[in-house]
Amino acid sequence: MxxxxxxxxxxxxxxxxxxxxxxxxxxxxxxxxxxxxxxxxxxxxxxxxxxxxxxxxxxxxxxxSLWTIERGNGMALLLEFSTEEEAYAAFDKLAEGGKVIDALKQQFWGAHFGQLEDKYGVTWQVMTEMKVPEPS
CATH class of the missing domain: 3.30.720.100 (Signal recognition particle alu RNA binding heterodimer, srp9/1)
Structure with a gap:
């Protein structure tokens, strides 16, 4: 493992x-x-x-780094939070001085999700845990 x-x-x-x-x-x-x-x-x-x-x-x-850093679009760091409050707080703070690629918002699959590039050029995805619908 x-x-x-x-x-x-x-x-x-x-x-x-x-x-x-x-x-x-x-x-x-x-x-x-x-x-x-x-x-x-x-x-x-x-x-x-x-x-x-x-x-x-x-x-x-x-x-x-002892060499020139070239950030690419082939990978992002994903942070998954158990609450919307945690997710929005982290997203807003990481976005300071950077750029929002996709605002953190409710998505059709049942979670909040957003993506940003921080001021250091690192791409972050922030989301909440998916809410599984209760059986009727």
């Missing part, structure tokens, strides 16, 4: 992680710079080699 953990490459991992922990509620758990590793390259010594943070009850990993 495997466990999936989002790993985000960043141009500024510290500030991006702070944004997510503020938006989703959480905390930075650990930060390791290249200076903490063996034989650090002075050019990268202050860059984040590995950062872990918890937000919305999920563990994320992140690092400062």
């Amino acid at each position: 495997a466990k999936l953990t989002p790993y985000i490459f960043s141009e500024d991992a510290r500030s991006q992680a702070a944004f997510y922990t503020e938006a989703l509620g959480g905390e930075v758990v650990d930060v390791m710079t290249f200076a903490d590793g063996p034989d650090p390259n002075p050019e990268y010594k202050d860059k984040v080699m590995h950062l872990s943070f918890k937000a919305a009850g999920i563990l994320f990993y992140m690092c400062d």
Whole structure:
């Protein structure tokens, strides 16, 4: 059995992680710079080699990228919340400084769903748990 953990490459991992922990509620758990590793390259010594943070009850990993980041449209991070209030709060905070692709709203399949690109270029989908109709 495997466990999936989002790993985000960043141009500024510290500030991006702070944004997510503020938006989703959480905390930075650990930060390791290249200076903490063996034989650090002075050019990268202050860059984040590995950062872990918890937000919305999920563990994320992140690092400062040593190459140019090119975000694509082939993947999004999906957050599913048990209440509309949680979903709307997270959506609004993640959208600050970014752009809404599809506003969070009630969908025909029984959940609220919306999509945005945050100010760091990461695509997020936010939804509520599907409400299964009660049998009559």
